[in-house]
Amino acid sequence: MFEFPQFSRQSVKNDVLSGLTVALALIPEAVAFAFVAGVDPMVGLYAAFIVGLVTAVLGGRPGMISGATGAMAVVMVSLVAEHGIQYLFAAIMLAGVLQIFAGVFKLGKFIRMVPHPVMIGFVNGLAIVIFLAQLGQFQVPDAAGVMQWMQGSQLYIMLGLVALTMFIIHFLPKVTTAVPSSLVAIITVTALVHGLDLDSRTVVDFVRSMSGDENATLAGSLPTFAIPEVGFNMETLQIILPYSLVLAAVGLIESLLTLTVIDEMTGTRGQGNRECVGQGLANITCSIFGAMGGCAMIGQSMININSGGRGRLSGITGAVGLLLFILFGSALIEMIPLAALVGVMFMVVIGTFEWASFKMARKVPKHDFFAIILVTCVTVAADLALAVIVGVIYSALVFAWDHAKHIYAASHTNEAGSKIYAVNGPLFFGSASHFLELFDAKNDPSDVIIDFAGSRVSDHSAIEAIDTIAERYASQGKTLHIRHLSPECRSLLKKAGNLVEVNMMEDPTYKVATDTLG
Template structure:
């Protein structure tokens, strides 16, 4: 997966230049997500700076970029519309506290339960989402506020500049990798537009169209500390808690999955629990400094990695450069053509989408191919967290169904004439019903042995099935002997009573997951 990497080693120079490139691409994204959330552009820009800086310094994945994201913005919009931006800041603080708690409890490891097909669907879905988001740059609002395509001549020019940007990014590394090709492409296209006076939309035009304010600008001051202006009582907690829970979950899922993708790209290992803490501290700080918070951004992270950014310096550079743009360089950034930034993001799409999945889906089991397509589609039409949840649930159900079919018995007779059922395969909720159908208590002899040596009793449903089987044989006036059960199983079996044969030498010592043992 992801063979588009052009830089294999880390260096301070690469980190500095890649950080600068990322900062240029962060501006329109932060502004756009701020409008999605229903807040001022500066709220999104501050979030990109704060999240980017803090997660770069203390997060668990060097080289990964965080900032304001669309996945969290769509959750925020309802809270802002109904209760105001102050409640948003309070909700972001609470979400951050939940994320820090998640990290301190070392729960980041649970990202490992996400199956590989879900990961492929995740990156494919995000690639499509990024692509569709860029199409909005080719449209402008008409007099009624409805987005329409640019006039034909402007549309053709923008497409040409996008193609030029993509061409530079693709071919320049064949000549030199001393400077990130994305940065060269942005600077080249910007200079061409300025000196040739080409009529194409810029970052400033985008900001004006989004805000409807002809005096709009990204110029601003340093973010200032402020406690969210909300009442600190149970009523406020009742309002913000549902949003905070969703924001914390969405932020961690997107961040940890992005961390996993970057791990695979760089053949390194990030620290999930540390990243949870970094994301949480970033969101807590955002809430107290008038920012909308955020999480990891796979698009900007891909730009950073492909531009050579590997260390924490790349993320710190991106954040501080963005702050520099806000404080001192707004005029310079506002003149950048949107076409250049769109071209960069289109290259991100090409690098993010797992093209090999088309070939893989013809070779993997049909249910895995279905999960890939399902997660991709759900990501595009709903949101990332829900898509991953659906993918994991479907994968788990398929796993249970497949393993439920593997249970069977070998029937023999011992020297005493007792009938022996030697069980093979896992016994759990999915196979419990089939397990009971393997036995014939009405026709079996007076003494029957069930041997669990080649089986694994997995959950309480399995225990209940064994209890039920024992009850059936007792009701028929027969003796059921259960061999090779773990000590945990023996303690939890009620109806079997003293029918369980104790064999301390041969019986397994595995633990069974059951609430009664906690």
């Protein structure tokens, strides 16, 4: 299932340079998400390294970047607050095991069933979330340590540097694509700030304001191996299982949807089940090396793809580069102005948001456009996992309602005086009530034939509807014949089973979705 990644000469340069760009952009996000989860910044940075490296080598989508994410951090915060960080590591370990099971049992394929409007709502919502997250960088602590919006020259410098970063990223590729424009923008703005001694907040200022420690630094050591210090018993399982289930689900949903987005951008196809296993192995590794776990990051993945990164080497470079910065180059990383990273992320927002969705209002069915708006709003207001679930349920209900109206029956009376109903369209829970309205048991002749050759009985509600029709005709003292049902349908019918006429040559053989047959 897994093989060591192969590299071509043409891709090495692009992958290495885009990976370095990703490493620079990963640091402030990993630190911020660590604070969201209520853990030390190093726990978030270690997660960015471990998850990024393991998924780059073993995951199912070359070019996709994984690390510590806000979607998982918000789930972790209450567990850390109530039970401590060791229980977080145990929960991450169990979540990883669940993700591996999802891959082994090939559940990753179901992400292909997510409707396209839900996908558009997902990327639009995440683009808005990324944008809103950057606004926090326009705040500075006052004398009392309370965050206040920038004002005066500091704000103007910040806006100017952000605009310069975006200008370089947008226009440099028109001149040359030899190096990623995002990397050039970060280096240029950093040199400008320190060369002109501009009053602009840097990465180390961000770390110190978040931690409240004036001596805080990004310098660190290698992560160390340690089994989570919790009791391996039922009490621990009861504590961590609810969190593990949510973490596993959120991680897989975000990862598989990001995989699908990158598939569309690159015109290639990732391996969803392999990605599930890769994410699971990454989170298990995090749990035994003191990291908070994570999943795919759509923002960083967009930076990588837009910078030319396509292969596994880009993700490996990003992860290893991040670790090297922590070990040996923290002083260089701490110099980077936040304005440069904000500018990079603003360009990610512009590139991620599906601007064509505004034009869809008049071109697509109203229920599809509403699905886009619904998923976008829920993503921003709650979280992406809930948004996708809501979007899929809404789309499924719309689909069921539309198909519920497709069932009809053409009727005629044959030479023997029997009335024949030729049923057409799917018979399932959504169309069962309309199906019952197609027949007039009171006024029909004494002999009635219902032919299901043009229909398909799908579930238990459909079986109950057929039994109900049989009961209605029986109560009127009339004879009912039922034709062209599958053997499984006949075995499930309670009141109409003996009314079915068997034709071994013509009867269909489809199955029925019901728990009755196990």
